[in-house]
Amino acid sequence: MTEEQEWNLPAVTYGWVGIGVMGYPMAQNLRRRIPKQSKLIINEINDSAVKKFLAETQPNENISSVGTAKEIAQQADIILTMLPVGRHVRQVFTDPSTGLLAGVPDSSQRKILFMECSTIDVATSNSMNDLVTSKGHSFVDAPVSGGYNGAVAGTLTFMIGGSDSFFNQVRPLAETMGKKQNIYHCGKQGAGLATKQINNYLGFVSMLGVSEAFNMGRLYGLNPKTLASVINVSTGRCYNSSSENPVKGVTENASTSKDFEGGFSIELCKGVVEMALQLGEQVGAKSVLRDTVLKVLAEANEDPRVKGKDYRSIYLHIADIEQTENHV
Structure with a gap:
């Protein structure tokens, strides 16, 4: 795995589900700072947002869209989600036809890191963590603060819950979208949301x-x-x-x-x-x-x-x- 020296991020395939008010500029900042050879695959139910996002990218930026979250899980190594409320997160993860968990491979073939950035209830987040980890993949809750202006400027605060090793994995990702000094490890899984x-x-x-x-x-x-x-x-x-x-x-x-x-x-x-x-x-x-x-x-x-x-x-x-x- 090659690394992008400035941001210390792996040159792998990234997936993003949810490019709404916050997700849109966050995904833009992520794309600017991951290695140029990396792929970014997006999924969003708002077709106009997808068209706008793709139209604003350069041909060499290696960005594409897919119709379901499942297709992202079939291809991506690191997946970020930014959705409005808990029921949307649950649907995106668990829908048997289109959900992320329907598309994850056996973890012996490829392990996926899920970084869930939505502001949702702790119980739903912990439930998604249990489902993801039962399949051998990794999950952290990583809600943000700073609003739309912070998302655009890349100065968000990240509150991350999970083990020390998971925090160290997602910290470089968070730094592409937030202030380096405002990336916090809040404790165990669910602590970021709390x-x-x-x-x-x-x-x-x-x-x-x-x-x-x-x-x-x-x-x-x-x-x-x-x-x-x-x-x-x-x-x-x-x-x-x-x-x-x-x-x-x-x-x-x-x-x-x-x-x-x-x-x-x-x-x-x-x-x-x-x-x-x-x-x-x-x-x-x-x-x-x-x-x-x-x-x-x-x-x-x-x-x-x-x-x-x-x-x-x-x-x-x-x-x-x-x-x-x-x-x-």
Whole structure:
């Protein structure tokens, strides 16, 4: 197996399932940094995304698409998956006609490394791990944080669960799509997802607090830029106040600059927060905010100002305003 010296990646066949909002730029960054002689095979149910992805590649980049995940498993040595929710992951892995496991060879002939990057429940991830390893192949959970902009820039944070040896195998892969210093081995299988869910829960709670604070300032008549400047050098500072402020014009390139289009949708946010709270229940963790968080998320998912938008649009729901009113 030859190696690409800069990225220390094997010149083998790579497979990618799921080129959606996050998967698309992640797969692009992977292709740029794997050895030029390597193959990349993609599978995606959205035909227009596949056509666009292939159209943006050069003839010598050795990229092709296939109609099923099974066909990827029949050819690839390393397979990455990036899918919306747990049921999609389960279907992609286990469908008897089209799934990855239907196409894996005997591990004595070729061993496959699966790097599952979706944000899903720990139970589904652990179940897929059990199925993959029972066939003699390798599996790690490797969810990411950093959003679409981080995926495009190749600056994602990776939270990886699995053995030390598996972590060492996938670290160079993660570095093609994330910041080298932000690739974390979180513990055993499932630990990457547990870390991700806890982080997303805290991020949403933080966004609720920021939304309430800036709505309070709005109603009092404070200048939101001045309020943000004070908060961001004081004890209230957090990522959502400084880098993703929900008031348009306070933070450059925040999701509100795009009117909350794209990004981590409120629907996906609700799912991940629910998974985090379920995880908390399973381990017996106290949650004084649980009922409030679930109530706000349920209401926001029915609010047309928020539905389908980046979860930071929760500010519009809290402040009870339209996006047209949301600016400095």
